[in-house]
Amino acid sequence: GDSVTQMEGPVTLSEEAFLTINCTYTATGYPSLFWYVQYPGEGLQLLLKATKADDKGSNKGFEATYRKETTSFHLEKGSVQVSDSAVYFCALSEGAGNQFYFGTGTSLTVIP
Amino acid sequence: NAGVTQTPKFQVLKTGQSMTLQCAQDMNHNSMYWYRQDPGMGLRLIYYSASEGTTDKGEVPNGYNVSRLNKREFSLRLESAAPSQTSVYFCATQSPVLYTGELFFGEGSRLTVL
Numbered sequence: 001g002d003s004v005t006q007m008e009g010p011v012t013l014s015e016e017a018f019l020t021i022n023c024t025y026t027a028t029g030y031p032s033l034f035w036y037v038q039y040p041g042e043g044l045q046l047l048l049k050a051t052k053a054d055d056k057g058s059n060k061g062f063e064a065t066y067r068k069e070t071t072s073f074h075l076e077k078g079s080v081q082v083s084d085s086a087v088y089f090c091a092l093s094e095g096a097g098n099q100f101y102f103g104t105g106t107s108l109t110v111i112p
Numbered sequence: 113n114a115g116v117t118q119t120p121k122f123q124v125l126k127t128g129q130s131m132t133l134q135c136a137q138d139m140n141h142n143s144m145y146w147y148r149q150d151p152g153m154g155l156r157l158i159y160y161s162a163s164e165g166t167t168d169k170g171e172v173p174n175g176y177n178v179s180r181l182n183k184r185e186f187s188l189r190l191e192s193a194a195p196s197q198t199s200v201y202f203c204a205t206q207s208p209v210l211y212t213g214e215l216f217f218g219e220g221s222r223l224t225v226l
Binding site: 034036041042043044045046049089093099100102103104105 | 116145152153154155157160170202204213214215216217218219220
């Protein structure tokens with residue numbers, strides 16, 4: 001069945017450091033891929049998405065490229081800020097009912 | 113524009129008690145979902161509703177029931193709460209774009225069962 005595996009956390013970085021959070025997936029078809037972010041005490045909100053191979057999603061300085069050959073959708077940001085501290089979830093969606101499959105989440109803390 | 117509203121935000125129950133989590137959306141979306149979030153396990157789908165009048169089981173439906181009262185509202189009921197149901201519950205709706213539709217989440221309902 002479909003699944004998403006993402007990098008274990010927690011991750012702690014200094015402000016302005018480079019961020020990579022790895023995400024790989026297993027899917028039977030051609031899924032859409034997503035990154036969601038959850039700030040403390042809030043629900044999840046969409047950060048970026050990509051709907052087909054080689055697409056690059058981007059938002060707020062974050063980027064991720066849909067790599068079909070490596071079944072990956074790694075999240076990157078060149079210079080993190082304290083306000084980026086949150087939990088990040090990789091997800092995919094395909095098939096009837098538009099079900100989503102989420103990774104377990106990666107907690108990021110950025111220190112000044 | 114409230115988006116997705118969940119009530120209550122916090123609840124403490126004793127084992128065996130019942131309760132209903134309410135979810136309402138003003139986004140005019142057809143599809144609605146209930147997830148639970150547990151440490152180290154990500155989000156797991158409990159039930160979903162593709163449209164008014166239809167509901168389907170997700171990955172972890174045991175111990176729960178749902179009602180899609182109308183297009184706006186989708187409630188989750190625990191008939192006899194158990195400590196294993198201690199979790200954070202999220203309601204979500206989905207924009208109508210097939211396969212690529214974004215999920216919109218409520219702020220969550222934090223439930224503790226003693």
